[in-house]
Amino acid sequence: MSNPLAVVDISKPEQEITQHLLDAARNQGFLYIDGHGIPKTQVEKLFKISEDFFTNTPEEEKLKYSINPKTNIGYSHFKSENLDLRKIKDFKEAYNFGYIDFESGNFNQSKSQYYKDKNIFEEITNPTPQLFQNPSNSNILSDTMVRLHRVARVIMRLIAASLNIENKNFFTEKLRPKEPNGSTLRLLHYPLIRTDLDGADSLDEETLSIRAGAHTDYGALAMLFQKQGQQGLQLQLNGNNPAEWTNVPYIETSHEGMAAPLVINFGDLLNFWTQGILKSTVHRVKFKAGENRNSDRYSIVFFVHPEFDTLLEPVPSDIVKKASNGKSIPQMTALEHLQKRLKETYNW
Ligand SMILES: O=C(O)CCC(=O)C(=O)O
Numbered sequence: 162m163s164n165p166l167a168v169v170d171i172s173k174p175e176q177e178i179t180q181h182l183l184d185a186a187r188n189q190g191f192l193y194i195d196g197h198g199i200p201k202t203q204v205e206k207l208f209k210i211s212e213d214f215f216t217n218t219p220e221e222e223k224l225k226y227s228i229n230p231k232t233n234i235g236y237s238h239f240k241s242e243n244l245d246l247r248k249i250k251d252f253k254e255a256y257n258f259g260y261i262d263f264e265s266g267n268f269n270q271s272k273s274q275y276y277k278d279k280n281i282f283e284e285i286t287n288p289t290p291q292l293f294q295n296p297s298n299s300n301i302l303s304d305t306m307v308r309l310h311r312v313a314r315v316i317m318r319l320i321a322a323s324l325n326i327e328n329k330n331f332f333t334e335k336l337r338p339k340e341p342n343g344s345t346l347r348l349l350h351y352p353l354i355r356t357d358l359d360g361a362d363s364l365d366e367e368t369l370s371i372r373a374g375a376h377t378d379y380g381a382l383a384m385l386f387q388k389q390g391q392q393g394l395q396l397q398l399n400g401n402n403p404a405e406w407t408n409v410p411y412i413e414t415s416h417e418g419m420a421a422p423l424v425i426n427f428g429d430l431l432n433f434w435t436q437g438i439l440k441s442t443v444h445r446v447k448f449k450a451g452e453n454r455n456s457d458r459y460s461i462v463f464f465v466h467p468e469f470d471t472l473l474e475p476v477p478s479d480i481v482k483k484a485s486n487g488k489s490i491p492q493m494t495a496l497e498h499l500q501k502r503l504k505e506t507y508n509w
Pocket residue numbers: 349373378385387394444445446460462
């Protein structure tokens with residue numbers, strides 16, 4: 162598979178990479194980030210934890226941890242989500258970690274811990290599966306969350322520089338590690354064989370091979386680990402031809418001992434915040450058994466959101482100003498933006 166996307170190595174000097182990064186963000190909305198410093202063995206262990214959870218936990222057990230719509234933490238069952246609202250439910254399962262302290266790595270905290278407010282008595286987080294609490298697993302999970310958040314901050318500082326924003330910390334000031342925000346780490350599992358096809362006889366092959374319907378992401382950034390031989394992510398890069406989909410290949414890193422480059426993309430919040438400059442590209446997951454593959458797809462995505470109270474005022478950049486033609490955007494906080502999008506997806 163040839164690679165249609167840019168690879169940006171964030172371990173290189175800033176002036177060598179900012180233009181490249183901005184061009185990819187504006188034109189494709191998707192790119193690879195290499196030089197992230199996350200070891201290969203760590204990501205392998207992470208995938209092992211994910212496979213262990215999805216394949217070795219009985220269904221009724223998983224359902225005890227069902228996703229809590231108030232926190233967006235927990236397990237989401239097959240058929241519970243349809244990212245493309247016009248289509249059948251996606252055949253996939255997922256587990257979301259949230260309420261994360263990106264300094265200590267504590268995750269799935271209680272609301273009072275997370276908001277650092279002892280007066281919150283409503284403990285609305287659901288229990289965390291024991292598997293994720295075992296010290297060796299929770300250390301891997303925590304450490305990965307802390308590292309991914311650091312990488313996200315590096316990327317957003319580079320974006321600020323590439324947009325000529327005078328304050329290079331414009332975005333990272335709103336990505337402090339200990340302040341409440343909507344960021345989640347999501348483990349995903351798309352089984353090879355569909356077992357949900359009762360009553361779906363009338364659906365065509367094309368529809369049935371779609372595992373995550375066409376959608377854009379809600380937040381600022383999404384950062385994805387995928388595994389070799391388990392591809393399936395596709396992008397709608399050509400706005401003029403929505404029927405044209407580009408495959409995202411697995412590529413190797415140029416840093417020995419490190420995990421493969423992260424596939425990153427920009428979400429609706431950042432597109433809104435930059436008045437359309439950074440592209441929030443439509444994507445989906447599509448594959449079927451026997452078509453170049455013989456295994457399930459496991460992927461891990463880190464969704465990055467700015468602090469909830471961030472007011473999404475137009476970004477102070479001459480590039481953004483020029484592109485927006487003096488048009489303004491409605492005033493909204495990051496929390497309001499997220500709630501609006503979640504409501505649309507889950508029909509709450
Ligand atoms: O599994 C993937 O590669 C993509 C997942 C995705 O796009 C999402 O969960 O928003």
